[in-house]
Amino acid sequence: MDLGLIAGNLLTPPVLFFALGMAATLLRSDLEIPQAVTRGLSLYLLFAIGMHGGVELAAAGFAADALLPLAAGVVASALVPAIVFGLLKKRFGAADAAAIGATYGSISAVTFITACSFLDDRGTAWSGTMVAAMALMESPAILVGVLLARRAGVRASDDGGDGDGPREGHGSLLREAFLNGPVFLLLGSLVIGMLTGEKGWKAVAPFAYEPFKGVLCLFLLDMGLIAARRLRALRESGAFLIGFSLIVPLVNASLAIGVARLLDFAPGDALLFTVLCASASYIAVPAAIRLTLPQANPSLFLPMSLAMTFPFNVTLGIPLYMTAIDLLWRTA
Amino acid sequence: MDLGLIAGNLLTPPVLFFALGMAATLLRSDLEIPQAVTRGLSLYLLFAIGMHGGVELAAAGFAADALLPLAAGVVASALVPAIVFGLLKKRFGAADAAAIGATYGSISAVTFITACSFLDDRGTAWSGTMVAAMALMESPAILVGVLLARRAGVRASDDGGDGDGPREGHGSLLREAFLNGPVFLLLGSLVIGMLTGEKGWKAVAPFAYEPFKGVLCLFLLDMGLIAARRLRALRESGAFLIGFSLIVPLVNASLAIGVARLLDFAPGDALLFTVLCASASYIAVPAAIRLTLPQANPSLFLPMSLAMTFPFNVTLGIPLYMTAIDLLWRTA
Amino acid sequence: MDLGLIAGNLLTPPVLFFALGMAATLLRSDLEIPQAVTRGLSLYLLFAIGMHGGVELAAAGFAADALLPLAAGVVASALVPAIVFGLLKKRFGAADAAAIGATYGSISAVTFITACSFLDDRGTAWSGTMVAAMALMESPAILVGVLLARRAGVRASDDGGDGDGPREGHGSLLREAFLNGPVFLLLGSLVIGMLTGEKGWKAVAPFAYEPFKGVLCLFLLDMGLIAARRLRALRESGAFLIGFSLIVPLVNASLAIGVARLLDFAPGDALLFTVLCASASYIAVPAAIRLTLPQANPSLFLPMSLAMTFPFNVTLGIPLYMTAIDLLWRTA
């Protein structure tokens, strides 16, 4: 195993700022970042990654071989919730099992971004297709998770049934999956990036590209603060779920690497695909689940993804997956 | 008519992000931007455009021919409220007529900025004088509007008349016109830009100039969200005012193009002058009017400028005016 | 005395924006900046200056002669509170005397940053060691101040004494001194800057370095608003404290210049050292004092540092100290 790669990843500014944030909370520093700033930073990141991906997609053109990774991503994002649901339903009930499944089927944009920046640091190429894959993988897991819960008898959310509510009942399911704020901004920026191409990118890049890594540091500092605050809730949810939140990414990553190998992805895209499969959502899914599956307990699925899976992927997971990919692609 | 120019303008990132914002609200996505971020972005834009204009003014020197556009702008900004007041007074009462007049006499800094970026994309030159004109055109309309309302019998705002209030009565009128937060920041940045010149600009440009267009995208995304939320209020205010909010910019633009032609402005400056006259305020005026004319109904003047005139100018207006100018200047 | 240098400093964008902010408040403009934006800007500045300092430290290596300024800084930061405490204890009681002492013993990061930017404008070199000195000088003054107050009989803060509180009693003293949010972020960024060195800096600089001066302008605009709002509270605290808040920086600056001369600092570092000694804290100390010395009146120490010492240093102090240093270093 390539310990140098792990150490190298741990010693980059984004990961160190994440650690600094966690340390601040654990040492009980009163460092805090106003929620408006947190939200501003996340809007920036979604905007920037969306535009960037769209431009790269436009530059590559829609080759047929771009469709394969996209399809693989969507399938993975739909299968994971079903598997997780099967594993957890007995123990935690249908609502929570479905919520956790949706969480792990969907993706973490920040983990993805950190992986991109990891690849850039190594000089490994990656393609805009993966950004499109990321955008497409946000939502199917939400749909699948909620539908599974409904089939298992969990009642749809409605508030009195007058029907004029824009965000309840079955209609709200699709709405939450695709009109969810972060998903909408990401998809929208992707499309705008494709429409405006190189020229639009040139105008926007001094804001969306050059300061990106610096902003990512501040954002990860904040994520560290936020993640560490969830450690207590996580401890209360018990050893099983803690273990689960480490094993799922490893299992998903292994499967993803296998698929990427079979489909003959380039190493950079293989890492990104793996990271998408191994990461869990803490932005798009929790909000959608609160609205479509209010029975699910947010102090289970949110801390699992935010306080375990996310830190694991960002610090150890990414270099680990890369090591495995380097090995496999070399031997193959 | 140059449809290519319109399509070209519609396909730039700022305009597309504005549309994305409107779409988000209309499709009932829960995308939202915290108010603190909105205000932070607007402070940035006013700061940046002010500094930029000041530096350009300093570079050009105060030539006598700079005074002409400034004077034309101030006169326009004072005449429009009087005309609108005359047209609307019967139908809507003096307070609302005056408020709408002030709104349309004053200017929209964001429309102006979008027009600048439109000119930059086309490679058409424009001068810092127009930024000064913009800054000077913010306030006279407020003064004229309020004075007209007072003459028509609308009582001055005061709250008990103890006189120690800093922001009531007649004194408050001038204060609101010139010390209004956005106006003050814009004028202040303009003066600082003039005082510190090229050297100051070099220090500030990596923040105020290079990322500017990217920030504008995010800001217009937000403006799209905000504008679309006002569409319902606008619908309630009736077809007359909706029509009015499309016709006024067209009429004002026509007059402005005529004046610009007479005064022999260069095409770039002509467009900016036109946009200043055709645009309506939704930053400086509404706040000032709330304080000096509390009788006026903000759900009339705010949605008109924010949800109709602004979107119209940003999407269709700017390329339309440019087409007319191109035509006229060529033939002349 | 070099009036040109003072005028030169007054005519830079950061200082002018500070003045604009003060003017806005004094003229009763309603310009205001949301607190979340203020906090976001300050996080950015601490992050950026910390990283920058860390990188410069890493580049210079830990030479033995770096230790001298650091030690001098820490000693100064510990002595000042003791002296101030002695001077004010009779007149204002132990708690307030200790709080004011801690305020003046600690440092103002924004004054420091303004001085860096002043040196850059002049082309005078300065070293990363001073950033480390700044980070180290934040805290000792807090410790000394609070310990003096305790020795003089001021009771420790505790809220019922059940002992499970993370932030009360004696333990909280060290915590507040070193885990205080801004101190923690500054020290953390410094360490991360050292660990990631040139490579990390290259990734982060387009965010942390290039737009820095522009952001500083907006931040100082805000500081001007905030400082001017405290002028009234300051007036109420009486002529003695107003005078005190001008004399202390001058006395401290004189002593600091003497020490810097003796220790043979280069002129740039001498200015920064002087500014550190002459400046007063309004970020780290007030928060720490509120928690460890709740008996101290925040409407004394906060306005003194924020509304008098800070504006004085930023406008007149920095060029004044530089003039003195230029003179002394030339003659020596």
Added chain:
Amino acid sequence: MIPVKRLEIVIDAPHAESITRLLGRHGLSGWTQMRGASGAGERGRRLADEITGVSSNHVIVTTCPPERLDELLEELRALLVRHGGMCLVSDALWLKH
């Protein structure tokens, strides 16, 4: 001064709209809403610190004529049972203007 019932409702941010729609259905067209509140309750701490609003509460204050209170509370209770949250009712006087 008109006697009214003052309702103070705390609810997860994503469900706040359900509350205001509910008020609307009961003919209550006046309310004030504050965002970004943190808190603690039966479902544990809510920290109001992340991006999605899932950990944030909204506080909604409204008034209700005493005679219409019961039917409002009935529906409100159903909503709180499903989504969590809290409602306090007290007496107040509305300053007519």
Added chain:
Amino acid sequence: MIPVKRLEIVIDAPHAESITRLLGRHGLSGWTQMRGASGAGERGRRLADEITGVSSNHVIVTTCPPERLDELLEELRALLVRHGGMCLVSDALWLKH
């Protein structure tokens, strides 16, 4: 514990200062103000979303000795008539300290 009247005032952000000045004139030197509230009332929805504060409400909570309430409310009513907004009055006990 001192019996007081608790006032809860909602007002357009630009007029908030008029309220606190009014309180000052009546010798009330204690109040708490929260910004950025959205709401709905007779003048329609107020969305608290734009730049100028024109669509934002401030919420001001203050206490008033019962005997001084009437004269305060009279002036307050005049202000609310002109600017819109709302005021609720209720009984409370002030924890003396």
Added chain:
Amino acid sequence: MIPVKRLEIVIDAPHAESITRLLGRHGLSGWTQMRGASGAGERGRRLADEITGVSSNHVIVTTCPPERLDELLEELRALLVRHGGMCLVSDALWLKH
């Protein structure tokens, strides 16, 4: 509907945690907290405008069973004496759900 005492506490931001810990020690596990309030009181204006929270108030609303009120208020008073701040107590009904 359960009768409860409604407490509304205003406290300097840096001391807010002391309050919620105090509530916890008294077995009160429900509260709502709003940040960034400005205000005025015996210690002058608090402007909620700077970086450190030293000039900001937090508003904490909680409920307490009537029988446990006295012992809570005693400790609360001690805390307010030391740190400044305010507490209002009033009657309310808690909507059981």
